[in-house]
Amino acid sequence: MNINQKAVDALRILSADQIQKANSGHPGLPLGAAPAAYELWANHMNHNPQNPNWSNRDRFILSAGHGSALLYSLLHMFGYEGLTIDELKNFRQLDHLTPGHPEYGHTVGVEATTGPLGAGVSTAVGMAIAESHLAAKFNRDGYPVVDHYTFAMTGDGCLMEGISYEALSLAGTLKLGKLIVLYDSNDITIEGNTETAFKEDVAKRFEAFGFQVQIVEDGNDLKAIGEAIDAAKADLERPSIIICRTQIGYGCPAKVGKASAHGEPLGEENILELRKFLGWESNEAFEVPEEIYSHYDSIAKENAIQEDKWNSMFEKYCTEYPELKEQWDIYHSDIDVENIINSEEYWKHESKAMATRAVSGDLINKLKEIYPNMIGGSADLAPSNKSEMKNEGFFSPENRLGRNIHFGVREMAMTAITNGIYLHGGLKPFCATFFVFSDFMKPMIRLAALMGLPVAYVLTHDSIGVGEDGPTHEPVEQLAMLRSIPNVNVFRPADYTETAVAWASAMGSKSTPTAIVLTRQNLPQIEGSSKDAFKGAYVISEASNKDSIDLILLASGSEVELAVNAKAVLEGEGKSVRVVSVPCMDIFDKQSKEYKEEVLPSNVRARLAVEAGGTMPWFKYVGIDGDVVGMTSFGASAPASVLFKHFGFTTENVVERAKKLMF
The missing domain is CATH 3.40.50.970 (Thiamin diphosphate (ThDP)-binding fold, Pyr/PP domains)
Structure with missing residues (x-):
């Protein structure tokens, strides 16, 4: 033998x-x-x-x-x-x-x-x-x-x-x-x-x-x-x-x-x-x-010996092409996220209302200049996801330098492929689709979490705000699903600043995937929104008397505006109400006991969470004395404004539910 x-x-x-x-x-x-x-x-x-x-x-x-x-x-x-x-x-x-x-x-x-x-x-x-x-x-x-x-x-x-x-x-x-x-x-x-x-x-x-x-x-x-x-x-x-x-x-x-x-x-x-x-x-x-x-x-x-030969060639390459050696080092090392956090240009935005999907598109095109090795694409939805990097071309047999990828209608494969791009080394990948299709992505997001891959998943059209497309396209339980996966940071930002935090967190992550969940509809820029969102949750609107809080309203994404509006009504009636924005439960849960107590003081048991998704994740914050305004059924087909009213996402309903907790 x-x-x-x-x-x-x-x-x-x-x-x-x-x-x-x-x-x-x-x-x-x-x-x-x-x-x-x-x-x-x-x-x-x-x-x-x-x-x-x-x-x-x-x-x-x-x-x-x-x-x-x-x-x-x-x-x-x-x-x-x-x-x-x-x-x-x-x-x-x-x-x-x-x-x-x-x-x-x-x-x-x-x-x-x-x-x-x-x-x-x-x-x-x-x-x-x-x-x-x-x-x-x-x-x-x-x-x-x-x-x-x-x-x-x-x-x-x-x-x-x-x-x-x-x-x-x-x-x-x-x-x-x-x-x-x-x-x-x-x-x-x-x-x-x-x-x-x-x-x-x-x-x-x-x-x-x-x-x-x-x-x-x-x-x-x-x-x-x-x-x-x-x-x-x-x-x-x-x-x-x-x-x-x-x-x-x-x-x-x-x-x-x-x-x-x-x-x-x-x-x-x-x-x-x-x-x-x-x-x-x-x-x-x-x-x-x-x-x-x-x-x-x-x-x-x-x-x-084969590697030795390559090393010799690479040494000569670095001498002959020093500018490419510099780029090589950038591609194969982590850029300090502090460069983003301290960049005025990155945080600069207009005060006008914007859908967070549009905000994300703006940020992607800022980040591509900071990260020359950023590459990504969408499952045939780039115009809707706002995920295209402008003037960067599409990867193809004719253009291997293209930084955008046409994945086609292949959400699960897209996610696995994006994981593979990261695993290869040298690139910072992301991918995008509608949030409801995260159902197709979930097994591969789970593998990314197991592997500790800091990949970004852009998930737009995040709630019943999808509207006329109907319940098949309206994510209800998906937030709870993604939040249940260990080692995944799920961000649902309320405005430009919080979306910028989500992207900065994703790009600075060393071993945790990030899902950035974004709206189709326009949202205002909220007074009080800040970089404190890096902590996962923070006080976005303080109570009139912070030493004697009657109620804490918690919300994420598009419902933060609703919580702020409800607070104005309740404070007009003499109540002291704090609003806590919770863009990322996963990160907030890792904060110190002292910080969590500071944001959600244990002596305030009247708590109401508001989110246009399944209610399950919120009960760890509101407790047995609290309540959640959320979705307990699938959505329906109608204009978004009609659906939000139909399912109780109105100032009047939030105020009414809040009063039941205080009296």
Whole structure:
């Protein structure tokens, strides 16, 4: 048996051993896809285990994340930091580097958190967009400083999920020639043969997308796999898919080709049979001959040389193009958000009423001058979202320098792609759509929160103010949904200043995504609105007697104006009323106890919250003695002014509900 075959089988054995010891996991993919993974990592992919963050490395995404044992085996064999044999022995155990699905930021060498099928390959599209854009920006003749590929390994499940087709359709349209998908096609899912639910001709579908399509009939044929990868890399006009025909559970006579190989340990006896079938020398779990380790080590050292060559080229590039080196450093470092906070120009605005979506559009066009690496777009709604960066062009096969992206009507894929752009490094991405469509985005926003990606999501048309479009387009429960996701800052600003705070917070964030929720309708600039919004909630209109407050009104977004108007009426009747604007609950909840007590003194139990959304999030502030004017039903189709009145968002109703709390 030659050393390459032994190296492949080491991946199979280690993967099976991990899963068996944990008594949990998915051995089917690692056994079948090990040859493709090995051939790619050993002979076609630039990566340096000694510097996993080398900027010009090829990216690899295991989109079929349930096959994580294969990725951990690769990382271990190539010598990535921390991936010791003991970590493999603690697969799927608490506080170890080998969780059930790969987690970005947790395990060195994992480029993206994958789990929901289709998410990984969609994220890879974003990485390919980033590579293409940065190459156009920085490369010069003889200096390909940005020149790498994005590889994604998928399975049948990934390609059944709609998100993958959304994203890969866009990849074909954009001619992302450095995106290469390896498809582990084994015709098996948990319920059995894929013919029960998945009979389409995948090759023809990808041809229709504009992909180069190759089929490797024998997924164990390293030579054929290698030739296919070379052909894919050579075609820079089309993204590529390599369909590898494999057998799930290959090498395990009792499991091969069966659904039971997918998601359950093989069993001790079957692992012995696997070892026998593969001709493995030892029956001892996790034991790999030294010659195989040496083989992987030699490959890793060759890869380190590739980085050394790049470093030498980059050093000369920096000397010859000092202005580009300066830009490179800006793109690859954080701009101090204090520069924005202290910028008079950033905060400057007219006193006229404006929809916060229009305010956001104004701010985006200010920020693009501060952040030259800002890039983003909308799901076919840029004119409505006000999300276009003026005079920056649109990213396309003809214009890789375009900073705006036409995502098309693909909200979920758009979000994953935006995550991928950030993960690549060097760019500050955002994306935009109507707030009601955050339902489509939510799974990918959740992954961004898990990964700690400071991506901005612009969500306009934020309430029943959408009006005539009716309840299908009027977000009611979405605020509660987004606020329930850990590590997401959800801003619903009331005016220009608060929207500017939301954007500054998003751009300055280090590890938290930000959702900026904006109105369709015009809102006034509110007296008392201030940078205190950075604290998440603050007193926007103080009570006439702050030492004896009768009522606290809390609100966000368009309802802050309503709360201020209701306060005027109540104070005219002799009551002392404080108005608290709450643009971001997530940030306010992290403030000190002293500050929260200062804003919401515990001795004032008469509290009324007002928001044109679901009432659930507000009860932690108003308590059992308080009340919420909110939405407890879906909306309706009518002009916005009619709907706000119909659902009780009027000064009169707020005053009436407030009086019930005080008497």
